[in-house]
Amino acid sequence: MAKITWSSTLKYSVRGRIVTLDSNSTVIDDGIVYIEGDTIKHVQDAAQGAPNGWRKIDAITSSGTIYPGMIELHNHLAYNIIPCWNVPKAFKNRDQWRRHSDYTKKMTGPLRILGSLDGYLQAIVRFTECKLLFSGVTASQGITLASSPGIRSLYKGVVRNVEQT
Known part of the structure; x- marks a missing residue:
C-alpha cells in the first residue's frame, strides 16, 4: 500500500x-x-x-x-449534558482539580444525581449520541460514568462505541 x-x-x-x-x-x-x-x-x-x-x-x-464521519477518540460523553466547568485557577495535576469543591459541586455532583434517577441514563445516552451525530462524529470513546456502571449497556444506537467494537 x-x-x-x-x-x-x-x-x-x-x-x-x-x-x-x-x-x-x-x-x-x-x-x-x-x-x-x-x-x-x-x-x-x-x-x-x-x-x-x-x-x-x-x-x-x-x-x-x-x-x-469523524472518530472521537477521547471524551467523557455523559459530561456533555452539563455546562463546561470554568476552571478557577491553575492546577499542577489532575488529582488537584478533581478534588476541588467547585468541581464536585458543578460537575461530579450533578452527574451522580442524574445517573441515579430512573429514566435519566437513557435520556443522557440519547442526548449525547445526538450531539455527536450533529457534529459529524460517528464513532466515539468514553461511554462510562463512574456513578452508573450500567450506562455502557445503553449505548447501542447509531454512534459506534470504540470500547465495545
Whole structure:
C-alpha cells in the first residue's frame, strides 16, 4: 500500500460497504467515500463512476464497513449534558482539580444525581449520541460514568462505541 501524506488538498477515496446514516438508512454494499483534506465530498455507489476530479484516483479498498464521519477518540460523553466547568485557577495535576469543591459541586455532583434517577441514563445516552451525530462524529470513546456502571449497556444506537467494537 502506498504511503499517504496528509495535506489540506489531499484527495483520496475509500471503497467498501458504506452505512450512510442518511434519513433512509441507506447501506451501499459496494460504495466509495471521496475525501478531500478533512472533508467528505461524495458518498456514492461504486457503479456510478468517479465524480469529476476523482477519476485518476484509485480507491483504497476496505474489508470492513465504512461509517463516513469523524472518530472521537477521547471524551467523557455523559459530561456533555452539563455546562463546561470554568476552571478557577491553575492546577499542577489532575488529582488537584478533581478534588476541588467547585468541581464536585458543578460537575461530579450533578452527574451522580442524574445517573441515579430512573429514566435519566437513557435520556443522557440519547442526548449525547445526538450531539455527536450533529457534529459529524460517528464513532466515539468514553461511554462510562463512574456513578452508573450500567450506562455502557445503553449505548447501542447509531454512534459506534470504540470500547465495545
